[in-house]
Amino acid sequence: MTAPAIVLVADGPDDDAVNSSLAAIRDDLRAARPDLRIFLGRVGGPEPSLEGVVAALVEDAVGEAVLVPLDLVSAADHRPELDTFHRSPDIHLAVSRPVGPASELLNILDERVREALHRGGALEIDGLILAAPAGGDVRGSSLLARRARQWAAHHRIPVQLAVEEGSGRATASAVASLRAQGRRHIAVGSVYLTPTPDYQVHAHAALRAGAIAVTAPIGPTPHLRQLILARYAFGAMELLDGTPTQLSAEVLEGEES
Template sequence: MTAPAIVLVAGGPDEAPVTDAFRLIAASLRKARPDLRIRLARLGGVSPALPDVIADLANHDVGEAVLVPLDLVSAAGHDEELDTFPHSPDIHIAVSRPIGPASEVLNILDERVREALHRGGALEVDGLVLSAPAGGDVRGTSLLGRRARQWSAHHRLPVQVAVDDGDGRATAAAVASLRGQGRRHIAVGSVYLTPTGAYVNQQQAALRAGAIAVTAPVGDTAHLGRLILARYAFGAMELLDGTPTQLKVDDLDGEE
């Protein structure tokens, strides 16, 4: 029997930069794992729609698929569309945990901070902001706070968390708070997967508030690919016992 297909499920606006970023993530994963069927599906009426992607897999005699939500701020919850969309009974579906604010995300942010500092010609950092979009679940928000504490301990620098509603105000306030403590070389690590309007707003707000560097979106990285495959592996295991249900939430801190 062939391995279940991976369906990367992504929200976000129907904008070319966002779509291109998701397509690049899917393409890199296909290159890394040519043995797996890997598809991209979009939510909220954006093409390719999830029901169409699943129908196409079923038409190609694929009997199982694992849906992996590309969400960096939720640890357990996912869009209700993943539970309610119509699909053929001939294909069994499991929904994995979202990518979430896993500890591996800090490795990505470290890489992105170095890139941002290099672009800006900066050499010194004395404060950090962990910026993320609003909309995550309670567990995800808690983990974001834990990641900030871990990031702070690793670099021995103060870290402020900013959960932004899309206008950049929370990020600007976090930068201002660090500046109020006497910090003048502040970098913002953005836990945004793609360059959405919300990402651009927090980037511009951070720079206006005095940040010297703001990271690019997480986008396509080997770290993200490993996280996707880890979520897929647990989902595929769930399908083995014939009960394709939502996976239980474990403690992410000890997993990655």
């Protein structure tokens, strides 16, 4: 039996840099798993639209697919529009949990921080900011706060969490808070998947406020690839069983610790 297809579900503006980054994530996954059919579907307007991708799968007689939301700030909830596809009579679909703020995210951010420091010629840091866009679910917000605490414990330096509404104020305020504590070598870890305009605003705000380095968006990385495949695996199990996989808060707690 053919494995279900993977459809990476992403939102965001119709922007060349965003589109290229999302395509790179899809292509990285395809290169790693040539045995799987992997597609990218956009919601909110940009092409390739999720509607068009699902229609093409139906036309190609693909019987099953797992929709994997590329959302880094929600841990359990997905966009309501995805439930419409979930009930499609022409193809069996499962909607996986979002990628979310998993613990592996800190490994990616550590790599991005090192890259940012190298670009800026900096040698050390004495403060960190974990910056993420607003809009996640309650569980995701709780996990982001936990990631900030874990990051602080790992590096043994203060870490501020900044949840951005799009203006850059939260990041700038977090930088100011650390500077008020006497910290002068502050790096910002950006929990943004792609270089959206909101990412650019937050990055500029951080640098204006005195940060010495701001990480690039997550983009394609082996850690992200493994997270996507893990979400896909759970979704594929749901298709096999024929019933939704409901994970309790206790299971999520242990899985994301």
